Amino acid sequence: MAQSFEVPNGHSVEEHDLERTLNPYVTGTSVIGLKYKDGIILAADTGGSYGSTLRYKSVERIKPIGKHSLLGASGEISDFQEILKYLDELIIYDNMWDDGNSLGPKEVHNYLNRVMYNRRNKFDPLWNSLVLGGVKNGQKYLGVVNMIGTHFEDDHVATGFGNHLARPILRAEWHADLSFEEAVKLVEKCLLVLLYRDRSAINKFQLAKITEEGTTIYPRYSLKTFWGFSAFQNPTKGAVGSW
């Protein structure tokens, strides 16, 4: 519905039928990121939910950006794929200078911050929480930005449910000189908790690391689950008045 209204100086302003995201359609759940001894680890499951329907089971939500960064996304999958297009262009145009310089994680995060904030200022947000990790010149970097442009850095981060369920575990067990093996164990502990308690989480995970040597995205895999807890098997036992 096109609306027009008068403004004091007599010009009329037309509000056209603009397309904008009013709510997300296909969404990804939490992303976890943490620093370890020689780099950054990012992890997420590969589910794509259509509301509460598990619509896609093998969505890539972690992607390498340029030479020094890894990006993980939760929220609207299509918006994330649009963001990847912006970043592709950014990295290509930066490369075309051919000056030997390249954008590091700090620069990419700053770019994302500005894009997310700008889109919210146009009331046309990109419906995501993004995790950006990277290493450049021996400096580890880990930051987050959400759909309205709130952004920050930390030693360990998690989006969505992860902020409630994974970060308390990370805060208790994280330390700066975790080895890769220890860091993976910690991440898997977090993913398992999310798998048990976040109904949109699925048991197929993407794990990625980035170090000074470059990025590695590991083949997808599942975690071993245990559903034999008595409370799981007979959840209403002892609940008075329940059938």
Place this chain on the structure above:
Amino acid sequence: MSRRGDWVYENNGGTCVAIAGADYCVVAADTRLSTGYSIYTRDYSKICKLADKCVLASSGFQGDIKALQKNLSARHLIYQHQHNKQMSCPAMAQLLSNTLYYKRFFPYYAFNVLGGLDNEGKGCVFTYDAVGSYERVGYSSQGSGSTLIMPVLDNQLKSPSPLLLPAKDSVTPLSEMEAVDLVKDVFASATERDIYTGDKLEIVIINASGIRHEFMELRKD
């Protein structure tokens, strides 16, 4: 503006305090960044150095605050190129007011306290609302813990009424060390009752010899 939803803003909490003395200014803020009942990070600085003798402490929506800080820093860089000097704190105060009012109908959700030294080297504090109303005062508190802190500062610092004629100086009679101790106490107290304040306190002290930083741990629950 009917198409604007409530989703465009988020309150990331936090408390800011500034106290002006005869030859110093203390500006302080906690470092917790939160939304609702969850904490984003426990180590986010809300204080921004805008000029040699001028710092800004802000709470509210982090996205808007960062945009505001970048805007002011860019304007200050232009000012330096054009005038070959640092902007004075009262000038920055007017610039901040204009910057906030410029977005009167889509405001920066930011509650600011600007502190520093004026052209005479005297401590100055400017306190704002989100749309740019401002006033020079002797001390101020803004943000989520301001309701807990402001009456304590009123009680301890008893500033002379701004209605008095002839005008009385609004700077506090405390020494620099006493002011820093007072700031530490009011933050420790606000942290007890305000869930958006805590983790760490960052204190910036501006005096004739420059800018100094101090930190104090706060409750993390």
